[in-house]
Amino acid sequence: MTVAVVRFPGSLDHESAARAVRQAGGEPVEAWHADASLPPDTEAVVIPGGFSYGDHLRPGAIASRSAVMADVARHAERGGRVLGICNGFQVLCEAGLLPGALRTNAALSFVCRQVELEISDRSTQWTGGERGPERLSIPVKNHDGAWFGDPDRARVMLRYVDDPLGSTDRVAGVANDGGNVLGLMPHPEEACDPLLGSTDGRHLFAGLLGRAA
């Protein structure tokens, strides 16, 4: 399965995201922010972490208006899977593909640590459905990662067991109504190798490819 990994000026985690896609059995291909369309045969999309456009104005704001994002929106409208990680989550919220916004962490500090996540919605393939795990251990690393929004009007997928960021209702990740677009602040691509202490991130990359880990 061909998975487009979208890269903006200032993206950082595109290589680790591509590695995680390959490990899950997908074929990662790079999509550049200025491209008018996603690569041919794109079946799923990852928007990786980093500091697109230097986080200027608001994190994800400028990237969300870049050329390639129009085709990401079309892919999402067709029901194609999109996974936004950290800055990619910010981009998807700014693009209006996911509800809410990400604001500066309550403690005004960059938070870099392993976090425990509750899977709030176990009905989707993203985490392996009802047979999948109930919790995930995945690291966060961000400065502007506190989700702000109305949890009653969002499909909340993941919550921090102990929220270090100050998000509304401990929300760590949300999906669109259709469940095909998922954004989260924690970094599943940094939890795919036993050397990094957890392989729980593999569930989300398997979900991206539409299969169980």
Add this chain to the structure above:
Amino acid sequence: MSRVAVTVMPRQGVLDPQGQAVHGALERLGFSGVSDVRVGKRIEIEIDAPDPVEAAEEMCDRLLANALIEDYSVEPLS
């Protein structure tokens, strides 16, 4: 050519940790009586348009402010 100033502020009710940090620092410097501090941003735009304020408002709606968490105001400068 006209100049307009756009002010973007965190909306009331949205936590403003930057404002809180500045508030704390002002109190530590001995400024008493400060009850609230909010930090936003100012964007100055030079523009050639029939109605520069209206143009800047459209820029705010489409890019400069996120209506979910921010309010904006536009002021003509010249």
